[in-house]
Amino acid sequence: MGLKEDVQNTLGELALDFLECQGDLSVTVPKDKIVEVLTKLRDNLGFNFLSDVFGVDNSVFYEKLAKAKAKKKKGEEDKEEEPQGPPPPRFEVVYLLLSLETNKRLAVKIQVPEDDLVVDSVTCLWKAADWPERETFDMFGIRFKGHHNLKRLLMWDEFPAHPLRKDYPLEGQGEERILEYND
Amino acid sequence: MEVRRPTIEDWDNPGDLVTINIGPSHPAMHGTLRVIAQTDGETIVSAEPEIGYLHRGVEKLGEHLTYHQFIPITDRLNYCSAIANNVSYEMAVEKLMGIKVPEKAQVIRMIMMELARIADHIVCIGILGVDLGAFTPFFYLFIQREEIYEIFEWYNGARLTNTFGRIGGVEADLPEDFEERWRKLLPNLKKAIDETDKLLTHNRIWMDRTIGVTAFSPEDALSWGFTGPCLRACGVKRDLRKDEPYCFYDQVDFEIPVGKHGDVFDRYIVRMIEMEESIKIIDQAIKIYKEFPPDAPLMAKVPKIIKPPVGEVYSAIEAPNGELGFWIKSDGSDKPYRIKIRPPCYMVYQAFPELVQGEMIADLIACLSSLNIIAGELDR
Numbered sequence: 001m002g003l004k005e006d007v008q009n010t011l012g013e014l015a016l017d018f019l020e021c022q023g024d025l026s027v028t029v030p031k032d033k034i035v036e037v038l039t040k041l042r043d044n045l046g047f048n049f050l051s052d053v054f055g056v057d058n059s060v061f062y063e064k065l066a067k068a069k070a071k072k073k074k075g076e077e078d079k080e081e082e083p084q085g086p087p088p089p090r091f092e093v094v095y096l097l098l099s100l101e102t103n104k105r106l107a108v109k110i111q112v113p114e115d116d117l118v119v120d121s122v123t124c125l126w127k128a129a130d131w132p133e134r135e136t137f138d139m140f141g142i143r144f145k146g147h148h149n150l151k152r153l154l155m156w157d158e159f160p161a162h163p164l165r166k167d168y169p170l171e172g173q174g175e176e177r178i179l180e181y182n183d
Numbered sequence: 184m185e186v187r188r189p190t191i192e193d194w195d196n197p198g199d200l201v202t203i204n205i206g207p208s209h210p211a212m213h214g215t216l217r218v219i220a221q222t223d224g225e226t227i228v229s230a231e232p233e234i235g236y237l238h239r240g241v242e243k244l245g246e247h248l249t250y251h252q253f254i255p256i257t258d259r260l261n262y263c264s265a266i267a268n269n270v271s272y273e274m275a276v277e278k279l280m281g282i283k284v285p286e287k288a289q290v291i292r293m294i295m296m297e298l299a300r301i302a303d304h305i306v307c308i309g310i311l312g313v314d315l316g317a318f319t320p321f322f323y324l325f326i327q328r329e330e331i332y333e334i335f336e337w338y339n340g341a342r343l344t345n346t347f348g349r350i351g352g353v354e355a356d357l358p359e360d361f362e363e364r365w366r367k368l369l370p371n372l373k374k375a376i377d378e379t380d381k382l383l384t385h386n387r388i389w390m391d392r393t394i395g396v397t398a399f400s401p402e403d404a405l406s407w408g409f410t411g412p413c414l415r416a417c418g419v420k421r422d423l424r425k426d427e428p429y430c431f432y433d434q435v436d437f438e439i440p441v442g443k444h445g446d447v448f449d450r451y452i453v454r455m456i457e458m459e460e461s462i463k464i465i466d467q468a469i470k471i472y473k474e475f476p477p478d479a480p481l482m483a484k485v486p487k488i489i490k491p492p493v494g495e496v497y498s499a500i501e502a503p504n505g506e507l508g509f510w511i512k513s514d515g516s517d518k519p520y521r522i523k524i525r526p527p528c529y530m531v532y533q534a535f536p537e538l539v540q541g542e543m544i545a546d547l548i549a550c551l552s553s554l555n556i557i558a559g560e561l562d563r
Contacts, residue, residue, distance in 0.1 A: 021494035022278050050408060051499075051508065052525045061514050096497060096510070096525070100405070103426045105497065128408030131533040154235035154562060163243060170247050 003104055010044050011037060026094070026107035034095075034110050035120050041097060042125065047106055051096035053122070053132035055112075055140040059090050060166045089113035091140055095122070112142055121146040139164035190228065190540070197221070200228055203544070207236045211314055211548045215558040218535070218547065225543050232535050237562040245522040250276050250350060250489040253522070258344035260507075260526065260560040264303035266295045266335075266347040267502040268560075274429065275498035275509035276350045277483075279491040286431075287479040288352035290472045293430040295338070295347060296500075297461040297468070301372070302331045303503035304412075304454045304461075307555040311451060312383065314552040315392050320379040327375045330368045337364070350489060352482035362469055369462065376458055383451070390448070397538045397550040399445035407537075408530035411505020412453045413554055417445030423501035435467040447546075447553040490517050504528050504555055526560035 007027055008015055014037055017028040029037045041047045089111035097106045112119060121144035122129045133144045134153040141162040144150055152159060159175060161168055200221040206212035215236035221229045241260070245253050257272045258265040270292050277284060284292075305328045309321040332342040337358050339345060348354065358364075383389045399409075404417040414421055422439045424432040440456035442449030491513040499508030505527030514520040531554050538554075539547045 019495070022281060022496050024496050026495065049405060051497075051506070052510070052523065054510070054523045056512060056521050061512075061520055064514055064516075094510070094523075096508075100421065107495075107497065126408065127403075127406045127534070128530055131529065154238040156235070163240065168243075170243060 003106065006045055007041070007106065010040055014040075024105065024107065026109055028109045028111065031110045031112060031119060034093075034108070035122060035125065037108060038095065038097070038122055038125055041106070041108070046099045046101050047097035047104075049098040049100050050122070050126040050128045051098050051105075053093065053095050053129050053136060055136040055142055055164070056092040056094060057090065057140060057164065057166045058088070058092055062088055091117070091142060093119060093136060093142060117141055118143045118145050120144070123147055138162070141165070193228075199223075205544075205547070207233075212551070213310075213556065213558060215562070216551070216556060218551075220539075220544065220547065222544065225545075227539050227542055227544060227547060230536050230539050230547065232532060234532070234558075235562055237558040239563065241563040242522050242524065245519055247518065249517050250491075250519060253519070254348075254350075255344065255346045258346055260524065260563065261303070261502065261504065261528075261557045262343055262559050263306045263557060264296075264299035264503045265343065265345045266299040267303075267500065267507060269345065269347045270296055271498070271500045271502060271507045272509050273348050273350050274500060275496060275511050276489070276491065278498045279494060279496045279511055279513055280350075280485075280489070282351050282483045282485060284352050284483055285480045287356075287472070287475040288348075288481045288483075289430045290468055290475070291353050291357055291481075292348060293432070294357070294465055294468045294472065295335075296430075297465045298331050298334065300461050300503045301458050302328050303555075304458050305331075307552070308379065308451060308454055311447075311549070311552040312379075314548050315389070317383060317386075317389065320382050323375045323378050323382075327368070327372045330371065334361070334364055334368070337361075349482065349485075351485035352480075354481075356477070356481060357472070362473075365465065365469065372462070373459075376455065380455060384455075392546075392549060393448035393451060393553075394446060395444070396447045396546045397542055397553075399534075399538060401445070403534070403537070404445060407534040409505070409534070410530065411501070411503070411527050412450055412457065413445075413531050414505065415440060416442035416449035416453045418443050423499060423506060427499075429500060431468065431471055432464075434471065435464050437464050447549050450553040488517050490515060499525065502527060504557070504560075505531070507560075524560070524563055526563065528554065528556045529561050532556050532561060 003025055004018060014029050014033055015027050019026045091112040093110050093112060095108040119142055121133055131153060133147055136142050137150055138152045138155055139162055200223055203220045203222055206217035207215050217233040219231045220227050241256055244256060254269055257268040260268045305324045309324045312320045335345055336342050399417050401417045401419045404414050418441055420439055420441050425439060437460045440453045442453050493513060493515045495512040497508055497510045499506045507527055508525035510523040511519050512521040539550050
């Protein structure tokens with residue numbers, strides 16, 4: 001039995017969507033169930049090692065997809081226009097899991113909308129999530145509920161923006177020029 | 184017997200503790216690391232590392248460069264073993280595009296990566312010795328490291344930042360006299376490792392300074408996400424070269440050294456044995472290499488402009504410090520949509536407060552050197 005079926009059986013309805021790419025499997029789960037899902041995967045399927053946690057800003061990705069779709073539609077104009085649903089959540093948080101026994105890897109993803117940037121912290125399951133979660137907060141502004149020390153990791157504390165968001169310019173916004181030094 | 188280490192809660196008045204700021208500009212802090220320690224006398228009650236002094240925004244930069252342009256940036260991650268970073272990134276892109284690399288190129292990559300591993304371990308052990316006051320082994324080892332860099336320079340002109348390989352293979356065959364150079368280097372390298380071993384391993388002072396210092400349990404190490412020599416020193420037999428073989432690692436014969444206590448001494452010993460195992464791997468790889476005809480292909484068929492299909496992959500290799508992985512998401516254009524680097528020492532260094540709690544300040548320096556924290560890949 002493949003990994004996909006195993007995950008499907010273990011998670012049941014919690015597995016919203018699967019994506020397979022070059023042999024890498026990733027599963028999307030509901031945002032508020034992430035601790036439950038990771039506990040299940042750890043205890044039942046042996047995914048006992050957390051490799052990494054990070055965020056992805058998908059805003060530009062969705063724009064491109066919509067454009068490509070619109071282009072396709074122009075070609076076949078007879079088709080009726082599909083009803084447009086609400087835009088998909090902007091951010092994604094990805095948890096890379098690894099099973100030390102079987103050496104299988106699995107990516108667990110949750111989608112985080114821009115108006116609700118709070119996610120449960122998984123530092124209660126793995127201590128390894130400590131800095132990666134802080135970095136995700138630093139770079140994307142996603143807050144982790146239950147994290148013991150959620151402050152900026154790489155940028156300085158007074159930094160006003162979240163630099164890995166797609167709308168942040170590559171050359172910065174001149175923050176270092178207005179930096180005030182506290183005594 | 185469990186030794187209870189003092190925590191900050193044991194003090195009714197934490198103002199009695201002395202706060203010491205070490206770094207970022209301190210000779211023992213490798214340039215850019217900063218630790219704020221609360222001390223009771225010389226004992227560390229709590230330590231908080233602060234990172235980000237070498238943050239260059241490599242991941243953001245990657246979103247604005249094409250796939251090939253990002254290879255030189257990966258040199259600057261772990262600059263002690265740039266070749267391992269290059270190959271790890273190239274393998275991730277190749278996986279994303281479904282390219283199969285010619286076998287001869289894989290062997291060349293393997294030989295170069297193992298040379299880089301030896302160079303990296305030499306830096307780690309040499310600096311560990313210097314930080315503990317043993318200056319001589321540093322010179323014995325660094326002369327040989329220089330020779331390894333000569334080979335790199337012979338191959339593609341660069342010493343430290345190699346920009347080795349291309350997506351889909353390697354750019355050039357090994358120089359004709361490569362084996363000759365290796366044979367010339369080998370006895371000296373073995374001798375240097377041997378001399379270091381004689382100088383340090385059974386040295387009374389060295390043993391007192393390293394054995395039992397910052398010991399770590401395997402359960403804690405796994406929970407903190409340790410990989411590489413630091414995890415193996417704790418007694419977990421895990422090496423991606425054996426567990427998820429890539430290149431020709433499943434066809435060569437080598438051992439994985441495993442420690443027991445996870446202290447500074449075990450980390451040192453694991454690295455020492457790994458260097459010898461790497462020599463064994465290179466010897467066998469050269470044998471495999473010689474079986475290929477001189478005109479065997481070195482590059483797979485790769486389009487000039489690399490545009491991987493939409494998708495996301497994660498690919499990891501065993502870099503000298505541990506699992507170095509790249510997660511790449513492509514949106515179908517010629518630039519990666521998002522690159523996430525999983526550096527090994529990032530995970531190791533976040534356990535630093537737990538490692539050094541209850542130890543002396545001098546042991547903090549020993550611990551830091553033995554973990555081989557490279558700020559380039561820590562801050563990215």
